[in-house]
Amino acid sequence: MQITxxxxxxxxxxxxxxxxxxxxxSVAPEYGSFHVGDILWGMFQNVIFxxxxxxxLWESVDGELLGFVWNDPPGVxxxxxxPRLRGSGTLEESMLEWSEQHGSSTLTEGPDAGRRQVxxxxxxxxxxLQAFFEQRGYQRDEDFMxxxxxxxxxxxxxxxxxxxxxxRHVGGEEEWNQRVETHxxxxxxxxxxxxxxxxxxxxxxxxxxxxxxxETPGGDFxxxxxxxxxxxxxxxxxxxxxxxxxxxxxGLGKAVMLEGLRRLQERGAQSALVYSEGNNVASNRLYQxxxxxxxxxxxxxxxxxx
Numbered sequence: 001m002q003i004t005x006x007x008x009x010x011x012x013x014x015x016x017x018x019x020x021x022x023x024x025x026s027v028a029p030e031y032g033s034f035h036v037g038d039i040l041w042g043m044f045q046n047v048i049f050x051x052x053x054x055x056x057l058w059e060s061v062d063g064e065l066l067g068f069v070w071n072d073p074p075g076v077x078x079x080x081x082x083p084r085l086r087g088s089g090t091l092e093e094s095m096l097e098w099s100e101q102h103g104s105s106t107l108t109e110g111p112d113a114g115r116r117q118v119x120x121x122x123x124x125x126x127x128x129l130q131a132f133f134e135q136r137g138y139q140r141d142e143d144f145m146x147x148x149x150x151x152x153x154x155x156x157x158x159x160x161x162x163x164x165x166x167x168r169h170v171g172g173e174e175e176w177n178q179r180v181e182t183h184x185x186x187x188x189x190x191x192x193x194x195x196x197x198x199x200x201x202x203x204x205x206x207x208x209x210x211x212x213x214x215e216t217p218g219g220d221f222x223x224x225x226x227x228x229x230x231x232x233x234x235x236x237x238x239x240x241x242x243x244x245x246x247x248x249x250x251g252l253g254k255a256v257m258l259e260g261l262r263r264l265q266e267r268g269a270q271s272a273l274v275y276s277e278g279n280n281v282a283s284n285r286l287y288q289x290x291x292x293x294x295x296x297x298x299x300x301x302x303x304x305x306x
Contacts (some may be wrong), residue, residue, distance in 0.1 A: 003066060005094060008055035014043065016057075016065045018205065020080070025233045028083035034070070035273065036205055037228025037237035042072065044200040046191035056098055058091050067091045069098055075105030076300070078121045079129075087128035096120075096136065100305040116306045123147065124297040138301040144278040145298035150291045151271050152236070156262045159255035164217030167259040169209045173198075179213065182221040186242030205229075207267075212260055214252045222247035227260040229267055236264035236272035241283070248282075257290045 017039050024033040043051060054071040067081040077099045081091055104118040119141065122129045130140075159167055170179050180197045184190040200206060210227035223243040229236050238260060243253040264272055274292060276283040 001090065002061045003058055003091065003094075004061070005056055005058045005098070007053070008051040008057060013051075013055075013057065014039075015204070017055075017068065020065045020068070020082070022230055022232050024080065024083055025230060025235055028086070029233075034078070034080050035228065035235065035237040035239075036230050037226075037239045040200075040203050040205050040228060041226070041239045042070065044196065044203045046196045047193065047199070048191050053102075056102075058094065067095065069095050069103070071099070071103040073105070075103060075117065076119045076121065077103035086126070089132075092129075092132055104305050112304055115304050117302060117304050119300045119302045122299055122301060124299055130299070130301075133301040136303070138303045141300040141302050143300055146276045146278055146284060146287075146294045147273065147296035147298055148276065148287050148292035149271055149273045149295045150261070150293065152261060152265045152269050153271075156265060157258055159258045160251060161214065161255050162250055165214055165222070165250075165252070165255075167212060167214050167256055170211045170213055176201075178221055179211075179224065182213070182224055182244060183240070183242065185244050186224075187240070210260065210263055210267075212256050212263075214247075214256050216247070220244075220247075222250075223252035223256045225256050225260050227264055227272075229264060229269055231268065234268055234270035236261075236269040238272065238274040241274065241286075253286050254289055257286070261290065 018036050021034045021036050021039055025035070043049065054073065056069045057065060058067045059065055066085060067079065070078045072078070079095055085091060099120055100118050104116040106116055107113050120133065120138070122133065161167070170176070176197055177194055180192055180194050183192050201208065205228060207229065210229065212225050212227070213221040214223040216222045225238050225241040227236055227238055238257065241253065241257065261272060274287055275298060276287055278297070
């Protein structure tokens, strides 16, 4: 098979990535692949990420997208390979070479300071890929992400909130700055800006009614989430989710997620997913409280490359 590799170019490539994610989820849902929400949030969450430098595409001679590498600086790389090619060895060597050259970062401390290290993500269920990394000197890092999933086949519990609080979607442009500041407070330091959020709202696949907040009696936003929907596969995703520190412990995160699940279900979703850092006790407790169960782990494989 003749395969070419090239950098990301334009919106046509964005639509190809979205179609790839949808197709991969349909053909081989047992493998962890990019959800359309991962692509859109990763692409539009800030104005710093440059897809032309950070995404490389592997294609057949007739232009079919067979796989891609997504480098999320500084130094974390994710691969996605077409299900029919997984484990074939067709793309992996070329992807690894590019990842090590363009996805590594310089260590600033410790005994390896000044050397370059790369971290590549891979799912625990993908045994072939794990073996591939290990054969090339990679070690599994202790950090990981839980991959959670929840069926939407059944009623969704009603959100319970303190008096005067309510869940709703973000309104007009006069509210966007507060929405951005809510995210920035939760994920400080954050690269999200008003300019980026305005651009995100224009992205293909963004649904305003799935950009949710919990409004407090005083008009503040106490918690928020964005839900993304793969309509073809009936698969929703939460990315991101957060509660401002001053409002934690009051059930706001649970309430906004339950409303998100309800709205996804209304729009035809049959299941939903979310990711959580393995050592984040609060987020793992939250996701399990609304019915998510771990189905896989997103692992990190690392090696000093120069």
